[in-house]
Amino acid sequence: MKKIVFDVMNNDNGIYKAIKGAISFKLKNPNYKIALVGNKEIIESELAKSSNLIAEDAFEIIDSKNIIHLTSSPREALKTPSSMLDAFNYLDENDYDAILSSGDSGAFTTLSMLKIKRLNNVERIAFMPILPTLIGKHTLLLDAGANIETTAEYLNNWAILANHYYKLIFNTKNNPSIGLLNIGSEEYKGSVLNKEAYKLLKENKDINFYGFIEPKDAIEGKIDIILADGQSGNVFLKTLESSFLGFGKMLKDIIKTNFLTKLGGLLLKKRLKKMKDDFDYRNVGGAYIIGLNKVVVKAHGGSDEIAFENALNQIKNILDKETFMDELKKELSNINNDKIE
Amino acid sequence: MKKIVFDVMNNDNGIYKAIKGAISFKLKNPNYKIALVGNKEIIESELAKSSNLIAEDAFEIIDSKNIIHLTSSPREALKTPSSMLDAFNYLDENDYDAILSSGDSGAFTTLSMLKIKRLNNVERIAFMPILPTLIGKHTLLLDAGANIETTAEYLNNWAILANHYYKLIFNTKNNPSIGLLNIGSEEYKGSVLNKEAYKLLKENKDINFYGFIEPKDAIEGKIDIILADGQSGNVFLKTLESSFLGFGKMLKDIIKTNFLTKLGGLLLKKRLKKMKDDFDYRNVGGAYIIGLNKVVVKAHGGSDEIAFENALNQIKNILDKETFMDELKKELSNINNDKIE
Numbered sequence: 035m036k037k038i039v040f041d042v043m044n045n046d047n048g049i050y051k052a053i054k055g056a057i058s059f060k061l062k063n064p065n066y067k068i069a070l071v072g073n074k075e076i077i078e079s080e081l082a083k084s085s086n087l088i089a090e091d092a093f094e095i096i097d098s099k100n101i102i103h104l105t106s107s108p109r110e111a112l113k114t115p116s117s118m119l120d121a122f123n124y125l126d127e128n129d130y131d132a133i134l135s136s137g138d139s140g141a142f143t144t145l146s147m148l149k150i151k152r153l154n155n156v157e158r159i160a161f162m163p164i165l166p167t168l169i170g171k172h173t174l175l176l177d178a179g180a181n182i183e184t185t186a187e188y189l190n191n192w193a194i195l196a197n198h199y200y201k202l203i204f205n206t207k208n209n210p211s212i213g214l215l216n217i218g219s220e221e222y223k224g225s226v227l228n229k230e231a232y233k234l235l236k237e238n239k240d241i242n243f244y245g246f247i248e249p250k251d252a253i254e255g256k257i258d259i260i261l262a263d264g265q266s267g268n269v270f271l272k273t274l275e276s277s278f279l280g281f282g283k284m285l286k287d288i289i290k291t292n293f294l295t296k297l298g299g300l301l302l303k304k305r306l307k308k309m310k311d312d313f314d315y316r317n318v319g320g321a322y323i324i325g326l327n328k329v330v331v332k333a334h335g336g337s338d339e340i341a342f343e344n345a346l347n348q349i350k351n352i353l354d355k356e357t358f359m360d361e362l363k364k365e366l367s368n369i370n371n372d373k374i375e
Numbered sequence: 376m377k378k379i380v381f382d383v384m385n386n387d388n389g390i391y392k393a394i395k396g397a398i399s400f401k402l403k404n405p406n407y408k409i410a411l412v413g414n415k416e417i418i419e420s421e422l423a424k425s426s427n428l429i430a431e432d433a434f435e436i437i438d439s440k441n442i443i444h445l446t447s448s449p450r451e452a453l454k455t456p457s458s459m460l461d462a463f464n465y466l467d468e469n470d471y472d473a474i475l476s477s478g479d480s481g482a483f484t485t486l487s488m489l490k491i492k493r494l495n496n497v498e499r500i501a502f503m504p505i506l507p508t509l510i511g512k513h514t515l516l517l518d519a520g521a522n523i524e525t526t527a528e529y530l531n532n533w534a535i536l537a538n539h540y541y542k543l544i545f546n547t548k549n550n551p552s553i554g555l556l557n558i559g560s561e562e563y564k565g566s567v568l569n570k571e572a573y574k575l576l577k578e579n580k581d582i583n584f585y586g587f588i589e590p591k592d593a594i595e596g597k598i599d600i601i602l603a604d605g606q607s608g609n610v611f612l613k614t615l616e617s618s619f620l621g622f623g624k625m626l627k628d629i630i631k632t633n634f635l636t637k638l639g640g641l642l643l644k645k646r647l648k649k650m651k652d653d654f655d656y657r658n659v660g661g662a663y664i665i666g667l668n669k670v671v672v673k674a675h676g677g678s679d680e681i682a683f684e685n686a687l688n689q690i691k692n693i694l695d696k697e698t699f700m701d702e703l704k705k706e707l708s709n710i711n712n713d714k715i716e
Contacts, residue, residue, distance in 0.1 A: 301639030
């Protein structure tokens with residue numbers, strides 16, 4: 035039986051949507067053991083409301099009421115009582131397989147780093163969301179902000195990690211193409227960091243390196259994996275997300291103008307909804323924190339029950355592939371340490 | 376009489392749109408002297424086509440046929456013959472007031488830096504496009520890629536420069552709010568660079584510093600000036616642009632699906648066009664290269680005649696404010712050199 039710890043606090047929309055997402059998932063996946071970390075009374079009362087569907091003891095419940103709120107440093111997460119910290123401790127002490135939270139990314143990344151063992155040959159963990167593209171296919175982006183300072187060696191190391199993740203997540207045998215996000219696609223352009231990383235990636239025979247890419251190439255789906263330093267990856271991710279949300283809002287306002295525009299919107303409704311769904315982070319999934327010996331997923335801070343259920347499915351997809359971690363470890367063991375030290 | 380040098384080569388859409396943009400502008404602004412640098416035969420034949428509107432000798436014409444194409448370094452721009460290089464030389468030798476080109480940003484920035492005198496108290500020039508926001512107002516972004524490596528001192532220096540530019544461009548007396556693009560809005564988050572810059576900006580009494588911002592805040596127009604290191608600013612700009620172009624293309628494809636969706640599109644057409652226009656870089660304008668004692672504008676590589684005419688208008692708006700450069704120099708002279716050295 036696979037076991038997931040789920041921090042149901044720390045969500046922008048409150049605790050209820052997380053609990054509902056957990057219930058939906060559990061109903062379809064009774065063979066999964068799920069520990070809910072959060073306000074016990076609320077969890078129990080929500081479960082009671084669904085008592086016609088689900089047994090009251092369907093979940094492990096760990097009472098923990100404090101929402102995490104960092105004010106001075108990500109390391110505060112280690113010292114301040116919170117459901118997120120309790121979730122990490124429970125994961126460790128009870129040897130669970132995976133953890134999910136929608137709380138503060140900085141705290142979640144820090145606790146992942148400090149509370150979960152890193153895989154051999156991994157220098158730094160990375161924050162790796164799945165992103166939609168204009169041509170329908172999904173790409174992986176890393177690092178989207180787990181690391182503030184990045185080195186060429188980290189980038190090369192992440193390329194190797196993401197290469198393996200991609201093949202297993204998207205069920206393909208071919209090495210995905212990996213592009214390095216830069217201020218231009220020409221080889222002579224870019225920071226010292228990117229130029230150094232370019233050299234390492236070009237020499238790396240275990241991956242399919244495409245070269246430098248610009249945001250346009252990433253959005254148009256020209257490559258499978260977008261490699262970036264933590265700051266650039268974070269800016270890219272958040273700009274993409276905010277642009278699409280903003281565009282959607284403007285479009286909505288336009289449609290609401292008058293009777294005729296409402297009719298126009300109605301005629302386009304089905305297809306607009308599909309477009310929205312394609313780009314909706316709730317359907318695309320949460321972000322993996324990679325490089326660890328557990329499956330770690332960060333759901334979006336604004337997740338609703340669909341998003342939470344999908345994040346649990348994202349974990350399930352990996353856990354159900356029994357060989358995922360073993361294969362990953364095996365392939366990582368082939369890394370030449372000279373390359374990454 | 377104000378004088379503008381216009382490199383009409385180096386545009387993704389060829390030379391014709393640049394010439395047409397120049398003609399449109401000149402017809403409305405006969406008091407401007409404009410030197411067109413490009414293929415003389417083509418320029419003359421285009422002018423001949425418009426002979427009913429404009430005199431054949433309305434422009435200075437500098438014959439220069441080579442399009443710039445860098446392969447190894449931005450500094451190549453200095454050594455390789457090109458219309459862009461000729462334009463910069465002409466600007467310098469004939470004491471023109473402003474220069475416009477839509478060619479390679481790296482080459483244009485490098486030539487601006489090497490061929491035009493920097494203003495006193497300016498450490499590094501910056502690439503500063505005008506950006507649309509969701510709430511209609513326009514913001515300034517800098518640096519969007521002129522500098523690959525950035526220091527806290529540069530950021531503080533650019534804040535002072537952009538503060539003055541903003542007030543003069545948007546004709547306001549109030550200091551605009553300036554946000555520093557970061558991976559989070561919390562004060563404890565960010566790179567060493569951003570934390571150092573935060574301190575300097577907070578201490579700087581001559582500007583209105585808002586604090587750290589994320590892409591969402593910038594897109595929603597929460598601040599007036601988006602300050603960023605060259606790499607992050609470049610990624611932000613290009614992601615924003617590609618997202619909106621991509622979203623627009625998807626919408627267009629949806630509308631084209633069948634008769635009913637076409638009707639739907641028709642009912643929304645007027646307002647969709649307005650939204651598109653609001654976010655169209657052709658209407659928003661080119662990017663300023665700031666910190667120099669001439670007015671320097673880089674038009675978008677994909678500019679059409681409207682975009683070129685608008686870029687010329689953007690230059691005109693500054694040149695028409697006779698006191699712009701003098702006031703800027705005066706205000707820059709107040710900078711405490713200790714701060715920026």
